Structures are given as C-alpha cells and as structure tokens.
Amino acid sequence: MYKLYSRAGSGGFVAEAALRMAGAPYEIVPIDKASPPSGFEKLSPLRQVPALTLPDGRTITESAAICLLLQETFPAAGIGPEAGSHDRPEFLRWLAFLSSMLYPTMMRYFFCERSTTDPDGLEPVKQAAIVEFDRGFSIVDHALTGRDWLVGGQRSIADIYLLMLAYWHPVADKPRDEWTNIVRVCEALKRDPLVAKLNEAHRFW
Numbered sequence: 001m002y003k004l005y006s007r008a009g010s011g012g013f014v015a016e017a018a019l020r021m022a023g024a025p026y027e028i029v030p031i032d033k034a035s036p037p038s039g040f041e042k043l044s045p046l047r048q049v050p051a052l053t054l055p056d057g058r059t060i061t062e063s064a065a066i067c068l069l070l071q072e073t074f075p076a077a078g079i080g081p082e083a084g085s086h087d088r089p090e091f092l093r094w095l096a097f098l099s100s101m102l103y104p105t106m107m108r109y110f111f112c113e114r115s116t117t118d119p120d121g122l123e124p125v126k127q128a129a130i131v132e133f134d135r136g137f138s139i140v141d142h143a144l145t146g147r148d149w150l151v152g153g154q155r156s157i158a159d160i161y162l163l164m165l166a167y168w169h170p171v172a173d174k175p176r177d178e179w180t181n182i183v184r185v186c187e188a189l190k191r192d193p194l195v196a197k198l199n200e201a202h203r204f205w
C-alpha cells in the first residue's frame, strides 16, 4: 500500500494521477499547509507535498521523482514511455522542465516572502515570477503546435503535470487566452474519466 501526503489543489494532484494510472493501492494523508503534523519534516524535510511512502516503508519527495518511480514500477500503465524507448528522452525532458522550471516559478509567486528580504519587494517578486512562468508556458505551448500530447502519440503523466500547472496560474484567464495549444491539451484531459475523477477532490475546475 502506498501512502500519499497531499492536499487538494497541490502538487499531490499529479502524484495521485500516477498512482491511479498505475492502479496501485494507496491512501491519502491530508497535510494542512499552515500546520503540517509534527514529525512530517522527517518524511518531507521541506514540509512540502507531495510525499509518497512506498510499500517498503521508505518515503520520497519531489513530484517528478514520484512520477518516474511509479512509471518504472508499473511500466505497462501508460504513465510514460519505458526506459530505452524512442519517446523516453522527450518524456524525461518535459517532466524535468515542468518540475524544475515551471513549478518553482509558481512557488516563488505563492511564497514570495522567501525570495526577498525587502518588505517592499514582495510585489516585484510576484510580478517577476509571473513573467518567468509565462516564458516557460510559451515554450511548452510552442512545442505542442500540431501535436495532441507532449510526448509521442499518447497521453502521459507529463500532460497531466502541465494541466495542474495551468490551473495554478494566478491570472485565471491567461492560459485560455494566450496558450491555445496548452488549453487544447487541458480540455482533452478534462474529458478523461481518470482526470475528471481526481478533480472531484482537487477542484481545479
């Protein structure tokens, strides 16, 4: 049994999507942002979600690592292309781009006080975060031109990761107005029963 530390609307969304794609048994442990339970830092030193306790009792953090591990553990589940396959390099590339370029940019916006010691600097940090986030989004949107999915010819966890990030954009209408390829992928995913079911708890739309 896997145990996923998560909360609605968080990066736990993509980890839970991978668990569901895998068909793996799991339980959710809800973590309150303002007051994570004492001892949580032993599992997740930054006190962040998602964190995943594996069936052998070890716990890992980092959304991309969780997705990759589940893909490797359940290679036939459609989470992503198998190691060594033709589409694997693109899969790794996009998962890394989404988790290491776009995700931190969003966190810089929502936790802006961590990026400046200047009490007047919060708004500039937020504005700069949006500019950087938009730069990353434009790159992804361009890459999706003429394609149904980010990687190869089928949906992977990378597309679901992208959907999650799109719903975090603080200017709600911006993805719809500016990144038509991303919106097209998101709309297709929203019709996917697995994604729609997840949204009942996460309430992105």
Ligand SMILES: N[C@@H](CCC(=O)N[C@@H](CS)C(=O)NCC(=O)O)C(=O)O
Pocket: 009, 010, 011, 012, 033, 046, 047, 048, 049, 050, 061, 062, 063, 064, 099, 103, 107, 111
């Ligand atoms: N690099 C981590 C980032 C995780 C992260 O920032 N999680 C957010 C929720 S979406 C969080 O728990 N933030 C609480 C905090 O940083 O105090 C990952 O990819 O999983």
